[in-house]
Amino acid sequence: MLPLPLEDNAGDVIAKAMRGANLGDTALGRLAGVDPEAVQAARKNQGDEATLRAIAAPLRLGAEALVALARGAWYPAPVRFPDGFAMLTTAFDDMTVNAYLVWDPATRRAFAFDTGASAAPLLATIRERALQLEAVLLTHTHRDHIADLVSILRAHPVPVWTSERETIAGARTFAEGQVFELGALRLRALSTWGHSRGGASYVVEGLAHPLVIVGDSLFASSMGGGMESYEDAWSNNLEKILRLPPATVLACGHGPLTTVGEELAHNPFFSS
Numbered sequence: 001m002l003p004l005p006l007e008d009n010a011g012d013v014i015a016k017a018m019r020g021a022n023l024g025d026t027a028l029g030r031l032a033g034v035d036p037e038a039v040q041a042a043r044k045n046q047g048d049e050a051t052l053r054a055i056a057a058p059l060r061l062g063a064e065a066l067v068a069l070a071r072g073a074w075y076p077a078p079v080r081f082p083d084g085f086a087m088l089t090t091a092f093d094d095m096t097v098n099a100y101l102v103w104d105p106a107t108r109r110a111f112a113f114d115t116g117a118s119a120a121p122l123l124a125t126i127r128e129r130a131l132q133l134e135a136v137l138l139t140h141t142h143r144d145h146i147a148d149l150v151s152i153l154r155a156h157p158v159p160v161w162t163s164e165r166e167t168i169a170g171a172r173t174f175a176e177g178q179v180f181e182l183g184a185l186r187l188r189a190l191s192t193w194g195h196s197r198g199g200a201s202y203v204v205e206g207l208a209h210p211l212v213i214v215g216d217s218l219f220a221s222s223m224g225g226g227m228e229s230y231e232d233a234w235s236n237n238l239e240k241i242l243r244l245p246p247a248t249v250l251a252c253g254h255g256p257l258t259t260v261g262e263e264l265a266h267n268p269f270f271s272s
Contacts, residue, residue, distance in 0.1 A: 003075065004089060004096065007255035008222035010052065010070035011045030013268050016222070017059035018043065020230030031058040045070070062271030069221050074266045076220050076258040079249050084185075084207045086125050087251065092117035092144045099145075100213055100251050102204055103131050104183025111182055112136045112152060113202065113213045114253070119148040123155055134182065137189075138162040138171070139215025139253060140196040163191065166198020174200075190240045192217040194233020195224025201241060210248040212241060218250060220258035221267050234269065242270055 008016070018028060025036040025043070032039070032054040042051050049067055056063035068074045083105040089096050099122050103110035110131040112122055126133055133156040139145060141162060149160065161180075164173040176191040185206035193199040195216045204211040216224035218237050226233040241250070246261030264270055 003078075004256045006069075006075070006221055007095075007219040007252070009045045010047070010066055010268075011043050013061065013066065013069065013222050014047070014055065014059065015043050016225055016230075017061055017269070020226050020234070021059055023058070028055055028058060056268070056272070060272060061268040065221070065266050065271040066268040068266065069268060074221065076256055076262045076266075079209065079257045079259065081208050085211065085251075086129075087257065088116060088121040088125060090116035090118045090121060092147065095144075095254065097144045098251070098253055098255075101125055101131065102182070102185065102187075102207070102211070102213070103129070104185050104206070107183040108132055109134055109183050111180070111187070113251075114139055114145040114215065115148040115152055117144060117147050119151040123151065126156070133158055135180070136160045137180070137187075137200075137202060137213075138168075139201065139213060139217075140199045141166050141168050142196060142216070145215065145253060163189075163193070163198035163200045165191070165193060166196060176200075190236075192233075192236040192240055194226050194229045194231070194236055197228050199224070199233075199236075203244070210245060211251060212244065212248055213251045214241060214253070216253040217241065218263065218267075219252045219255050220250075220262070222255075223267075223269050224253075238270060 025039040029036040029039045034054050038051045053063045086101040088099045097116045099116035100113040160171040162171045178189040180187040188203045190201045192201045202213040248260045250258045
């Protein structure tokens with residue numbers, strides 16, 4: 001299987017940072033000392049290295065990471081779990097979206113995280129690995145992440161959990177700090193909102209690698225769009241996810257797996 005592409009290119013990162021800073025091409029160009037046309041080219045992923053370095057500081061982006069991203073010079077090292085974890089990727093319109101299964105290897109008790117565009121791969125994995133699904137935990141309720149919830153519940157009528165800040169009909173809600181136990185595994189919910197009103201991440205302890213299911217809060221070399229609050233999205237990522245140990249694996253809503261250490265070194269939003 002070919003590696004998943006990064007969710008965002010350098011132009012996407014620049015566009016998100018510009019929206020977050022409420023800067024247009026002209027205003028950013030003035031701050032960075034470059035022509036608005038050069039900013040526009042960078043936003044379209046056609047920027048030269050000098051422009052990328054100039055606009056990085058006003059956007060609070062790491063210049064070296066931004067240039068490396070534009071060059072295609074970085075991709076996260078692969079991470080493998082011997083048991084207890086599966087990543088299921090499905091196509092949604094012109095992109096892909098990830099759903100996840102986490103289970104206790106001893107008891108085979110499992111949680112699903114989101115559904116992706118189709119729950120078929122998730123349901124097939126449950127059957128093939130003889131798992132007992134106990135709940136569906138949602139990172140957020142954007143359509144691409146809950147598109148096939150009905151299929152999961154038809155096959156496995158289990159509770160659905162979502163943040164108290166972002167509810168859907170029939171779901172149970174939790175506050176930040178809620179703990180879920182799954183055999184020998186322990187999961188703790190974090191409020192990492194900003195991309196969505198009730199975005200949540202789940203810290204998983206007890207597998208071969210420390211793990212956080214982050215949804216669209218964070219991507220390899222990028223972050224969610226901060227549609228609700230860019231500043232809260234940025235600070236929640238930094239203070240709640242990227243303060244975890246460097247080896248912690250980040251299971252993102254789109255794109256490949258990464259780690260805290262990789263993102264602190266290579267994510268333009270946080271490497272500065």
